[in-house]
Amino acid sequence: MLEIRKINVKYGQREVIHDLSLEVPAGGVVTLIGSNGAGKTTVLKTVSGLLRPTSGSILFEGRPIEKAEPHAIIEAGVVHIPEGRLLFKDMSVAEHIELGTIRAHAGGRTREQRLEWVHELFPILWERRQQKAGTLSGGQQQMLAIARGIMANPKCLMLDEPSLGLAPILVDQLADAIRSLNENGITILLVEQRVDLALRLADRGYVIETGRVVLEDKASALLENPRVKEAYLGA
Ligand SMILES: Nc1ncnc2c1ncn2[C@@H]1O[C@H](COP(=O)(O)OP(=O)(O)OP(=O)(O)O)[C@@H](O)[C@H]1O
Ligand SMILES: [Mg+2]
Numbered sequence: 001m002l003e004i005r006k007i008n009v010k011y012g013q014r015e016v017i018h019d020l021s022l023e024v025p026a027g028g029v030v031t032l033i034g035s036n037g038a039g040k041t042t043v044l045k046t047v048s049g050l051l052r053p054t055s056g057s058i059l060f061e062g063r064p065i066e067k068a069e070p071h072a073i074i075e076a077g078v079v080h081i082p083e084g085r086l087l088f089k090d091m092s093v094a095e096h097i098e099l100g101t102i103r104a105h106a107g108g109r110t111r112e113q114r115l116e117w118v119h120e121l122f123p124i125l126w127e128r129r130q131q132k133a134g135t136l137s138g139g140q141q142q143m144l145a146i147a148r149g150i151m152a153n154p155k156c157l158m159l160d161e162p163s164l165g166l167a168p169i170l171v172d173q174l175a176d177a178i179r180s181l182n183e184n185g186i187t188i189l190l191v192e193q194r195v196d197l198a199l200r201l202a203d204r205g206y207v208i209e210t211g212r213v214v215l216e217d218k219a220s221a222l223l224e225n226p227r228v229k230e231a232y233l234g235a
Helices: 040-047 070-076 093-100 111-121 123-127 138-151 168-183 195-201 219-224 226-232
Strands: 002-011 014-024 029-033 055-060 078-081 156-160 187-191 204-209 212-218
Touching: 002 040, 014 029, 014 040, 014 055, 014 187, 014 212, 029 040, 029 195, 040 078, 040 156, 040 187, 070 078, 078 138, 093 138, 111 123, 111 138, 111 168, 123 138, 138 156, 138 168, 168 187, 168 195, 187 195, 195 219, 195 226, 204 219, 212 219, 219 226
Parallel strands: 029 187, 029 204, 078 156, 156 187
Antiparallel strands: 002 014, 002 055, 204 212
């Protein structure tokens, strides 16, 4: 569904992603693992059109998107939930949810169906629909960021550090929500500091170090891989 082929990405003169290839099959959950600064966010930003690769290509459903505008990439069905949530603190929950629909991918669930789905997944957002985003708790803000993404009707959802700053009970809820999105047909590309959680949610994982893929395997195999255990699972 999403295929990254040998991309290189630079900030100014400095190349931070080198010949990186990655594949996310339709219906799958793929996780991208790596230490701070490895290049995970850069990869997601490049897929969503916020950065341009200097070479290589990115295909979504067989079509090249590496030169497409960010809004066109969303309309094609690839939606990025950024690190740090990027909410507008003075806008209400309901306004954020509405914002998500502006560039929605056409087809599949209707706007009303998505709205119902979002409130089923995150009932608290319905209760708090008039509240300003800036006054929500960290966990609620993360749910709102995901809800806004769902309203864009994604085929493929890219999540960057969704569990960041969440209490353990909220991390469990978030994991359930990600599972439920996937069971309802959304393909997932997940970047997550909690590598054990990421590998439990994913079918496959890629390990990147300083902008290169150094390991790729089934998630279950990566959980048992000594190198992964030592570097990312604290074992
Ligand atoms: N806007 C920018 N300008 C210059 N360099 C950048 C910029 N954003 C990121 N970098 C550099 O690119 C490299 C990759 O950063 P990136 O944010 O993709 O890492 P990451 O894997 O997401 O890390 P983290 O786990 O800390 O979020 C780092 O060396 C970082 O310092
Ligand atoms: Mg990052």
